[in-house]
Amino acid sequence: MKKVYRRPKSLKRAAFHYCPGCGHSIVHRLLTEVFDEMNIQDKVIGIPPPGCSVFAYHYLDVDMAESAHGRGAAVATGLKRAYPDALVFTYQGDGDLAAIGTAETIHAANRGECITSIFINNAVYGMTGGQMAPTTLSNMKTTTTPYGRDTRLEGYPVRMSEMVALVKGAAYIERTAVNSPANIKRTKKAIRKAFQTQIDDLGYSMVEILSPCPTNWKMSPLESWQWVENEMTKEFPLGLIKDTTRTKDITGKRDAD
Amino acid sequence: MAKILMYGNAAIGEAAIRAGCQCYFGYPITPQNELTEYMATNLSRRKGCSFVQAESEVSAINMVYGASLAGVRAMTSSSSPGISLKQEGISYLAACELPAVIVNISRGGPGLGSISAAQSDYFQSTRGGGHGDYRTIVLAPSSVQELADLTHRAFDLADKYRIPVIILGDGMLGQMMEPVEFKYDAPSELPVRSDALRGAKGRPSRIVKTFTSKPTDLEELNWSLFRRYRLIEKEETTYEIYMVEDAELVVVAFGVAARIAKGAIRNARANGLKVGMFRPITLWPFPYEKVSELTQMTKHFLVFEMNMGQMIEDVKLAVEGKREISFYGRPGGVIPTPSEILRVITRLYYQKGLKIEK
Numbered sequence: 001m002k003k004v005y006r007r008p009k010s011l012k013r014a015a016f017h018y019c020p021g022c023g024h025s026i027v028h029r030l031l032t033e034v035f036d037e038m039n040i041q042d043k044v045i046g047i048p049p050p051g052c053s054v055f056a057y058h059y060l061d062v063d064m065a066e067s068a069h070g071r072g073a074a075v076a077t078g079l080k081r082a083y084p085d086a087l088v089f090t091y092q093g094d095g096d097l098a099a100i101g102t103a104e105t106i107h108a109a110n111r112g113e114c115i116t117s118i119f120i121n122n123a124v125y126g127m128t129g130g131q132m133a134p135t136t137l138s139n140m141k142t143t144t145t146p147y148g149r150d151t152r153l154e155g156y157p158v159r160m161s162e163m164v165a166l167v168k169g170a171a172y173i174e175r176t177a178v179n180s181p182a183n184i185k186r187t188k189k190a191i192r193k194a195f196q197t198q199i200d201d202l203g204y205s206m207v208e209i210l211s212p213c214p215t216n217w218k219m220s221p222l223e224s225w226q227w228v229e230n231e232m233t234k235e236f237p238l239g240l241i242k243d244t245t246r247t248k249d250i251t252g253k254r255d256a257d
Numbered sequence: 258m259a260k261i262l263m264y265g266n267a268a269i270g271e272a273a274i275r276a277g278c279q280c281y282f283g284y285p286i287t288p289q290n291e292l293t294e295y296m297a298t299n300l301s302r303r304k305g306c307s308f309v310q311a312e313s314e315v316s317a318i319n320m321v322y323g324a325s326l327a328g329v330r331a332m333t334s335s336s337s338p339g340i341s342l343k344q345e346g347i348s349y350l351a352a353c354e355l356p357a358v359i360v361n362i363s364r365g366g367p368g369l370g371s372i373s374a375a376q377s378d379y380f381q382s383t384r385g386g387g388h389g390d391y392r393t394i395v396l397a398p399s400s401v402q403e404l405a406d407l408t409h410r411a412f413d414l415a416d417k418y419r420i421p422v423i424i425l426g427d428g429m430l431g432q433m434m435e436p437v438e439f440k441y442d443a444p445s446e447l448p449v450r451s452d453a454l455r456g457a458k459g460r461p462s463r464i465v466k467t468f469t470s471k472p473t474d475l476e477e478l479n480w481s482l483f484r485r486y487r488l489i490e491k492e493e494t495t496y497e498i499y500m501v502e503d504a505e506l507v508v509v510a511f512g513v514a515a516r517i518a519k520g521a522i523r524n525a526r527a528n529g530l531k532v533g534m535f536r537p538i539t540l541w542p543f544p545y546e547k548v549s550e551l552t553q554m555t556k557h558f559l560v561f562e563m564n565m566g567q568m569i570e571d572v573k574l575a576v577e578g579k580r581e582i583s584f585y586g587r588p589g590g591v592i593p594t595p596s597e598i599l600r601v602i603t604r605l606y607y608q609k610g611l612k613i614e615k
Contacts, residue, residue: 037268042458045326050468057464063454065326065465068349071319074311078293082280082305083455104319107312 008032010041012061021221022210024052026178030188031091033211035062038195040059043087045079047072049096052126056091070101072106076115087198089116095125098134098160105164112169113204116194119160119206122213130216134158142216157235161208165242171203173241177210179228180248183238193245202245210236216221260436265426268437269360270295271335277363278358279496280307282320286339287372288428291363293334293381305447314339318346318359324464325355330412333424334360336428337378338369341387347386347421350480356415356450358408359393359422362431365429365590373431374513374589379567382425383541390479392486394422394493395540397511400487401435407538409441416450418489426538426568427506427563429513429592490542498547499537500526504533505611507551508571510561511537513592518561520595521602530606541570548550550573557609558582563590581609 007013010032016025046064048056049072057064067075080088090097097105097119108115113134123140125131131144135157139148149157165173172194176187187209194205210232212224217230219227262282262402263271270292273281281300283293293310301308307324311317313529317333324331335343340361350357361382363376382395386602394414396407399574411422469475501507510518515536525532535542535551551558559579560569567586576582585601 020512043456045454045456047323054466054468057466061457063457063460063463065454066349066468067322068345069321071315071322071346074316074319075326077309077316077329078280078282078320078325078331079454080323081309081320082327082329083453086327086456101464103312104316107316111309202389 001079003115008036008125010035010061012059012180014058016059017055018052019215021117021212021224022052023120023122023178023209023213025195026184027118027209027211028056029185030184030191031118032060034188034192036190038192040087043085044106045086046089047075047088047090050094050127051093051096053093053120054127070096070099071094071104072096072101072196073117075102076105077108077111077113080113080115087195089118091118092120093126094119094121094123094133094135098158106167109164109170109204110167112171114198114201115204116198117206118191120211121208121236122211124213124216126213126216135160135236137231161206161241163204164206169203170206171244172197172205172241173208175208175210175236175238175241177228177233177238179210179212179225197245200245208236210238249250258438258555260438261615262434263401264291264432264434264528265404266291266431267295268361268401268405269408270299271439273332273358273412274300274303274404275439275441275443275534276409276412277448279304279305279447280321280324280331280439281325282309282317282331283309283316284311284335284339286315286336288364288431289334289336289360291431292360292362304419306535314342315345315576316444319341321357322346322355325350326358328354328400328450328452328455330416330448332360334362334371336361337363337366340378340381346569347393348389348391349392349467350421351385351482352389353465354419354482354606355421357418358411358415358424359421361426363425363427366538367598371590372428374427374592375588375590376423376427376512376514377567379540379562381563381572382423383543392541393423393481394418394420394452394489396422397538397540398430399417399512399516399536401430401433404430405437405439408533409562412484414493418485420485420489425512426487427513456522492543494544494546495538496544497538499534499536501535501554503531503534504555506533506557506559506606507530507555508532508534508559508602509548509568510534511540511568514563517579517593517595518598521598524599525602525606528603530603531612531614532550532606541576543571545571545575548572549577552579556580556611557605558603559602560584561601562586563587563593
């Protein structure tokens with residue numbers, strides 16, 4: 001009988017601590033499938049942030065090192081500069097990458113650091129209990145916007161991918177979601193492409209993944225999938241945001257944009 | 258190798274390269290810019306090396322953290338306000354037991370302060386500096402030659418004990434030119450630690466982390482750090498003593514203050530006053546034992562610092578009330594002169610009725 005589904009080699013035999021319906025487990029699974037398929041498990045070094053996914057190192061069977069909140073892109077820069085043969089990725093939430101780590105992210109991208117950021121956007125701070133994130137939607141209720149995010153007082157949702165796409169060192173940016181089988185497939189393809197961009201030494205790559213957080217959204221898993229589809233994608237449209245990988249020579253020489 | 262004339266800041270850079278420093282990450286701030294510029298000129302294009310002018314001091318120290326993860330010798334430098342920003346990263350380096358060298362060419366504070374020499378970062382350097390219960394080794398040079406020598410030693414100590422090492426200089430040391438001799442040539446191969454994070458090829462994957470949901474795990478980490486700190490205190494404490502054998506009065510000073518004091522002491526001796534000097538070279542670990550020993554030989558201590566009294570707390574801990582301690586300090590970046598210190602020494606000497614050499 002043909003085996004059609006198996007645990008990826010790069011995924012440790014540990015039970016996820018994530019809440020039911022959380023997107024992290026899906027993204028972990030996709031990452032490890034990509035590691036296996038690209039045969040890069042022994043080259044990958046991951047930088048997980050403080051947040052729900054700080055424990056990613058319990059699940060991903062690759063070298064990993066914790067970073068301070070928001071500093072993933074700087075830590076990844078140092079690692080990659082010291083050891084360019086590594087394939088370095090950061091795994092960051094929206095508070096981590098789009099609030100406290102904005103400067104690190106933009107400048108690592110601008111220098112064209114050959115690192116990959118997996119950017120989990122669930123519109124809230126998850127581990128701390130559902131506070132407003134930079135990506136919280138207008139009028140959305142969180143524990144620190146109990147009356148709904150009032151854009152006059154609390155600003156607007158930050159579109160980080162579009163911001164990062166503006167800098168020349170960013171080679172590949174795509175926004176995907178993990179709320180349907182089709183979107184999950186697209187996410188995997190994007191993760192693969194991001195690592196290929198890094199392997200080809202073409203610059204900074206980022207995959208922004210809209211990811212459900214049923215616990216903090218106070219929804220059922222199914223409702224949260226629908227909410228990603230019906231609400232989040234309006235503010236954060238899915239699709240390719242930037243891809244300059246084809247205009248660059250695969251040997252690493254960069255054409256003018 | 259012959260002596261060459263060099264700025265303090267450049268000498269640190271050259272010594273770091275010769276110590277096998279592979280990565281330097283910096284951010285401009287006066288009075289240490291010559292070091293960043295030296296590394297941009299002399300390290301950035303070296304084979305296998307990397308230089309980044311970071312977007313902030315916070316990023317620079319986190320790049321050091323990343324490079325240290327990869328097992329290479331890495332360094333950053335800054336001046337007081339920038340060092341405050343690096344404290345987050347230094348705490349993580351200490352917690353993850355990662356070696357790194359951090360140079361503080363300090364200036365006067367608090368706040369933006371002034372760029373002239375001061376010693377007001379003693380507390381910040383010797384008490385950990387960031388959050389959590391940790392220490393960093395702190396080396397306090399007092400000449401350009403010592404800047405070079407201690408930079409090399411800093412890398413060795415960092416690797417030996419897997420600990421961040423701080424070189425605490427100041428604007429005067431960084432900016433002045435002196436003859437310096439480099440005692441080491443750059444290694445032909447850059448050193449890589451055996452526990453480097455370089456992908457799990459041929460071995461199980463590794464995790465470098467501090468966060469734990471088990472309080473007993475954290476406690477064990479802190480115990481292990483402090484066992485190592487005890488060892489460093491035992492093995493690595495260094496100091497300089499100057500004319501203390503018969504001294505009635507011992508001046509305790511570090512860094513450039515010690516140099517200023519030395520001039521004053523020479524003149525005091527010429528006037529028949531029996532004055533000596535004690536200069537800690539490691540500010541942490543502080544040479545408590547040696548200071549305690551000096552209480553048997555001398556009658557009075559004068560602590561002289563370019564701040565309002567920070568190291569004096571360590572001197573008091575060492576002296577344990579057995580001798581009287583006086584203090585003279587100048588805050589705010591005004592550099593005292595040897596003749597000023599001579600006046601302080603002479604006045605104190607007569608006030609305390611200490612014995613004069615006939």
